[in-house]
Structures are given as structure tokens and as C-alpha cells.
Amino acid sequence: MPDHGVLNDPWTYDVVEARYVAGRRPFGTLDLVLEKDGxxxxxxFTDAHDLAIDPGFPYCYMGLELLDVSSIGWERTRIRVQGSEDAPGIRFWAGDVQRIDG
Structure with missing residues (x-):
């Protein structure tokens, strides 16, 4: 699957916070706070589902991947988040993603 275009080189960022909020929809919202160079x-991520977080997450060398899986054709699933390294990480599917700078 191709990389999602919301963020260039996501593996160069550290995950410093993860917040999941269950919503009225079938799936919830997940905010990943990323940091790079201060x-x-x-x-x-909206419609986040099948969330798995390994013991030891966040691990600085987990190699975060954001993949565009819209070609699969699954309803409410267009994004796959996973680690590219064999290290403790986070994995989930989502319907959409929005970048919030600041």
C-alpha cells in the first residue's frame, strides 16, 4: 500500500502522546501527538478501530507508517497506521486523518 500524504516521513517523528475518545459513531477518534526537533x-484520526498498543510503546525506533488503504474498498477504512520496525508500537485502522500543527 502507498504512504498516506498527510505527513512526510512519519518514521522520523517520536510519538509523545496518544488519546482515544469513544464517540457516538461506531468508532472513536484517536489523536497522536508527534514531535520532531522540538x-x-x-x-x-476519525473512525479509528482495531486499536492495538504493545507493552513498551512508544519506543523511539518503532518506525511509524501511515498507509493509504483506500483501494481496499472497505467502508470507513482508508488509513492503516502501524510500525515498520520489530519494536513495541501502535496499530489501528481509521477512516480519515487531519493534521493539526501547533
Whole structure:
């Protein structure tokens, strides 16, 4: 699957916070706070589901991947988040993602 275009080189960022909020929809919202060179940004994933977080997460070398899986054709699923390294990480599917700088 191709990389999602919301963030270039996501594996170069550290995950410093993860917040999941259950909503009225079938799935919730997940905010990942990322940091690189002292700058923070938030990736807000809507319709986040099948969330798995390994013991030891966040691990600085987990190699975060954001994949565009829209070609699969699954309803409410267009994004796959996972680690590219064999290290403790986070994995989930989502319907959409929005980048929030600041």
C-alpha cells in the first residue's frame, strides 16, 4: 500500500502522546501527538478501530507508517497506521486523518 500524504516521513517523528475518545459513531477518534526537533503536531484520526498498543510503546525506533488503504474498498477504512520496525508500537485502522500543527 502507498504512504498516506498527510505527513512526510512519519518514521522520523517520536510519538509523545496518544488519546482515544469513544464517540457516538461506531468508532472513536484517536489523536497522536508527534514531535520532531522540538516541534509538535497532532494527527487526528476519525473512525479509528482495531486499536492495538504493545507493552513498551512508544519506543523511539518503532518506525511509524501511515498507509493509504483506500483501494481496499472497505467502508470507513482508508488509513492503516502501524510500525515498520520489530519494536513495541501502535496499530489501528481509521477512516480519515487531519493534521493539526501547533
Amino acid at each position: 516541534q509538535r503536531l497532532v494527527l487526528r
